[in-house]
Amino acid sequence: MPIFLLKRILSTIPVMLIVAVLVFMLLRLTPGDPAAIIAGDAASPENIAKIREGFGLDKPLPVQFGIWFGNLLTGNLGESYFFKKTVVELIAQRIEPTLALATLTILIAIAVAVPLGVLAAWRMGGWLDRALMGFSVMGFSVPVFVLAYILIYIVSLKLGWLPVQGYSRLGEGTFWQFLRHLILPAITLSVIYIALIARVTRAAVSEVLTEDYIRTARAKGLPEFTVLWRHAFANAAVPIVTVIGIGIALLIGGVVVTESVYGIPGLGRLTVDAVLARDFPTIQGVILLFSFVYVLINLAVDLSYVLFDPRIRY
Amino acid sequence: MQETAPPLVIDVLTVPPYKPSLAGRLWRNWAVRIGGTVMAVLLVIALSAPWLGTVDPTLFDAGSRDLLPGAMGEITNLDNESSPHKFLFGSDSFGRDIYSRVIFGTRVSLIVGIAVAALSLLFGVLLGLVSGTLRRLDGPLMRLMDGVMAIPGILIAIALVALWRPSLSTVVIAIAIPEIPRVTRLVRSLVLSIREEPYVEAAVSLGTPLFTIMFRHILPNTIAPLIVQGTYICASAILTEAILSFLGVGLPTDLPTWGNIMAEGRVQFNQFPHNVFFPGVFLAFTVLAVNILGDGLRDILDPKMSKRV
Numbered sequence: 255m256p257i258f259l260l261k262r263i264l265s266t267i268p269v270m271l272i273v274a275v276l277v278f279m280l281l282r283l284t285p286g287d288p289a290a291i292i293a294g295d296a297a298s299p300e301n302i303a304k305i306r307e308g309f310g311l312d313k314p315l316p317v318q319f320g321i322w323f324g325n326l327l328t329g330n331l332g333e334s335y336f337f338k339k340t341v342v343e344l345i346a347q348r349i350e351p352t353l354a355l356a357t358l359t360i361l362i363a364i365a366v367a368v369p370l371g372v373l374a375a376w377r378m379g380g381w382l383d384r385a386l387m388g389f390s391v392m393g394f395s396v397p398v399f400v401l402a403y404i405l406i407y408i409v410s411l412k413l414g415w416l417p418v419q420g421y422s423r424l425g426e427g428t429f430w431q432f433l434r435h436l437i438l439p440a441i442t443l444s445v446i447y448i449a450l451i452a453r454v455t456r457a458a459v460s461e462v463l464t465e466d467y468i469r470t471a472r473a474k475g476l477p478e479f480t481v482l483w484r485h486a487f488a489n490a491a492v493p494i495v496t497v498i499g500i501g502i503a504l505l506i507g508g509v510v511v512t513e514s515v516y517g518i519p520g521l522g523r524l525t526v527d528a529v530l531a532r533d534f535p536t537i538q539g540v541i542l543l544f545s546f547v548y549v550l551i552n553l554a555v556d557l558s559y560v561l562f563d564p565r566i567r568y
Numbered sequence: 569m570q571e572t573a574p575p576l577v578i579d580v581l582t583v584p585p586y587k588p589s590l591a592g593r594l595w596r597n598w599a600v601r602i603g604g605t606v607m608a609v610l611l612v613i614a615l616s617a618p619w620l621g622t623v624d625p626t627l628f629d630a631g632s633r634d635l636l637p638g639a640m641g642e643i644t645n646l647d648n649e650s651s652p653h654k655f656l657f658g659s660d661s662f663g664r665d666i667y668s669r670v671i672f673g674t675r676v677s678l679i680v681g682i683a684v685a686a687l688s689l690l691f692g693v694l695l696g697l698v699s700g701t702l703r704r705l706d707g708p709l710m711r712l713m714d715g716v717m718a719i720p721g722i723l724i725a726i727a728l729v730a731l732w733r734p735s736l737s738t739v740v741i742a743i744a745i746p747e748i749p750r751v752t753r754l755v756r757s758l759v760l761s762i763r764e765e766p767y768v769e770a771a772v773s774l775g776t777p778l779f780t781i782m783f784r785h786i787l788p789n790t791i792a793p794l795i796v797q798g799t800y801i802c803a804s805a806i807l808t809e810a811i812l813s814f815l816g817v818g819l820p821t822d823l824p825t826w827g828n829i830m831a832e833g834r835v836q837f838n839q840f841p842h843n844v845f846f847p848g849v850f851l852a853f854t855v856l857a858v859n860i861l862g863d864g865l866r867d868i869l870d871p872k873m874s875k876r877v
Contacts, residue, residue, distance in 0.1 A: 272715030280727055291731060391863065395856035397807055399814055399830065400848035407841055418838075507722035511811055515834070525723065529730040529817050537727050545719045 259557070266553050273545045274326060277538050278319055291534060305335075331542070332535035336528070341539035344524060351421050352509055352520035354432070358440040359505065360498070363447040368494065370448075371455025372487055376478075378460055386452055393449025398508050402442045402515040409438060419517035439516045443508045447501050454497040458490035465489075491562035499555030506544050593868055600868070603861025610854060614674040625669040625824040637666075637842050657846045660832055669824040670847050676825040677806045677854060680740055684805035685798040687744040692751020693794065697782050699752060700759025710756070713749035721746030725808060729817050739819055743808050747801050754797055758790045792869040799862035803855050810851050826851045 281288050289306035290297065297305075306312055313321075325332070331341035374383040410418040416438050422431040462468065463486050471481045506522075513522035521540055528536035594600045613620065637658040657666035699709045716724070728742035762768060763786070771781050812818030813827025814834075821828055826847035833843020 268711060269714050269718050272711060273718050276715050276719065281731065391859055392856060395803070395807075395859050396852045397810055397814075397848070397855070399811065400844070400852055403834070403837060403841070403844050403848065406837070411838060503720045506720040507811075510722060510726070511815065514815055525726065526815050526817070529726050529815075532730060537730065541719060541723045541727060544723060548720060549718050 262556055263553065266549050269549055270546060273549070274323060274542065275319070277541050277545075278322055280541075281534055281538070282315065282318075288534075291532060326542070331539040334528070334533050334536045336531040336533035337536065341535050344536060345521065345539060345543060348519060348521050348524045350424060350520075351518045352513070352522060354424065355436055355439055355443065355512070355518065355520060356505060356509065358436050359443045359447065362440055363444040363451055364498065366444070367448040367451035368455055368487075371452040371494075372459050372482055374452070374456045375459035375463060375486075376482055378456075383456070386456065390449035390453045393445045396445070398442060398446065398511045399515050401445055402439075402512060405438050405442055406515075421516075421518045421520075435516075435518075439512050439518060442515075443505065443512045446504055446508060450501050450504065451494065451497055455490070455494050458493040459486050462486045462489045488562075492559055495555055495558060495562060499552045502548050502551050506548065590868075594865070597864045597868055599860045599864025601864075603857045603859075603864055606853065606857035607861060610674055610678060610857070613671060614678050617671045617675060620671055625664065625672040626822060637846075658840070658842045660829070660843055666829065666843060666846055669829050670826065670850055672824045673826045673829060673847060674850065674854075676736070676819065676823060677809065677851070679736070680743070680809040681802040681806040681858065683740045684744045684747065684809075685802040687740060688747035688751055688801055689794055689798050691744075691748045693755050693787070693790070695748065695752040696755025696790075697759060697787065700756045700763065701778060701782055701786075706756075709752075713752050716746065717749045719746070722808060722811065725812060726815070726817050729812060734818065734820055736819060736823075739809060739812065743805050743812075747805070751794070751797060751801070754793060755790055758793060759786055762786050762789050796862055796866040796870050799858060799865055803858035803862065806851070806858065807855050 281291065287302070287306075289302045289311050311318065329342060331345075333340050334344055337344055370382075370386055374380075374386045377383055406418055409415050417435055421435050424432050459482075468481060468485055471485045472478075476485075509520065510522035510525050512518070513520045514526050517523075521543070524536065525540045527533075528540065588596070594604075657670060659665055660669075695709060695713075699706045724746045725739075725742040728745065729739055732738040732742070768781060768785055771785050776785075809818060809825070810827035810830070813825050814831045816831055818827055819825050821831070829847040830844045833840065833847075837844055
């Protein structure tokens with residue numbers, strides 16, 4: 255059914271359009287003169303007037319949006335007054351650490367959470383199950399930065415195993431150097447993600463385990479591992495993949511904090527720096543980028559259902 | 569040969585079935601008990617902060633900088649009089665008492681959590697009721713909510729606080745806005761299912777005005793899931809406020825909040841980890857208690873939801 259597929263892909267366009275409008279309106283709905291906000295606190299009146307003209311802030315709102323959106327479509331996100339660069343350049347410069355951190359985090363989270371969730375569902379009510387559920391409530395409650403400092407204190411300061419902060423670009427040092435700087439941040443960031451994925455995995459697998467075909471599989475003498483992996487997990491994959499997609503929002507929030515604590519020069523750090531400098535073009539650019547990535551990942555998740563569940567066809 | 573069974577002496581009709589009250593059922597749930605107790609203790613701490621052996625959390629003494637937990641030092645009041653003071657949790661790099669700051673910080677966290685929950689529930693309920701009952705507004709409103717939900721909540725909050733002058737009310741509003749779509753969706757889905765109930769149909773056929781149906785017949789049935797949702801929002805708002813303050817984009821730095829204390833302590837975390845440790849512990853336990861309370865309330869008030877996850 256390629257029509258459904260097409261519809262699903264097209265359905266992201268209005269969402270992205272609304273996101274663009276919201277991000278655009280963010281600055282315009284603010285009390286005060288947007289030009290003065292963009293120019294910063296120490297700007298001279300001439301500077302503010304120049305910005306007002308440059309951004310077309312003296313024109314009516316729909317016209318402003320047209321200009322801004324036209325620029326957006328051609329990949330022009332504006333220029334950062336603070337960093338003296340175009341926003342696109344800034345993002346290109348900062349995207350590598352964030353991508354590396356996010357990828358490692360997702361890998362760790364899936365590798366830990368899925369087996370734990372399956373085992374917890376397998377022995378529901380057992381010690382592992384209870385420990386996991388306890389851990390997951392804790393994972394949602396302990397703030398990322400508190401966890402980060404606990405890990406830094408133990409692993410870096412007391413044991414001296416890993417560096418406290420910093421980042422080593424891929425290709426500049428050895429691969430191990432690159433990885434060493436990412437291990438702690440990725441573990442920190444993965445905790446809340448593990449909590450989320452493990453919870454959903456447990457719920458989804460435990461539901462499948464009550465199905466008749468699980469009893470059949472056991473009755474015909476399949477080893478328990480095969481029952482759990484091939485029959486239970488495979489049929490519970492759709493909600494698990496869905497939550498991995500939804501959790502990307504958590505991950506993005508976490509990246510902002512984690513990169514600040516560990517001094518990683520990525521997009522999250524850029525967001526905080528831009529906010530502290532009230533560098534509005536950059537804030538807009540980063541929010542747009544993060545939101546679009548989030549929408550696209552969830553589109554990919556929806557489309558991937560076909561791979562996990564042959565009953566679903568597009 | 570055949571033995572007759574003894575006659576059944578208990579008359580089932582005279583013994584009423586034991587049915588504990590709602591409060592009784594809530595108290596029997598361990599999660600509600602623990603979470604509720606911790607919350608009550610925190611509330612008492614917040615209300616009685618000035619009488620818990622604290623000093624003004626903004627007072628400092630240049631001679632009492634960076635004291636370790638439990639150390640003795642001096643604190644100078646606004647009249648420039650110094651008096652000896654025991655720094656239970658140590659002091660920060662200005663010589664302010666961390667214990668007093670953490671205790672007073674409880675107030676800010678609870679206010680933010682409760683205010684954000686109330687605000688986002690209020691707007692979420694209104695929008696959800698509108699969306700669920702007025703077909704024509706449903707489409708556009710839900711698309712708008714989709715758009716808001718597509719932007720990671722913390723980024724909206726950060727951007728809003730950066731644009732407005734940081735204050736308690738702006739932080740509360742900025743954290744509440746990204747929560748509204750979730751409440752709206754919940755209320756809308758509840759309204760859509762309640763609308764099909766026979767009593768609503770009866771009300772409609774009796775010619776009850778739409779407004780009355782919305783508030784008299786539909787709204788009361790959404791309260792239980794909303795209380796549960798409100799608890800979770802409260803927990804995440806406390807966390808978000810701390811994150812914002814920690815990043816330096818939250819409440820004004822002179823306010824004693826857990827996030828602000830940690831933001832200041834992070835600079836010299838290597839030498840003096842207690843600056844980050846004590847507020848961090850309070851924060852984690854508070855959020856944990858609220859989350860546990862939410863889980864317990866969900867199990868009792870909203871059994872349908874607890875079966876899902």
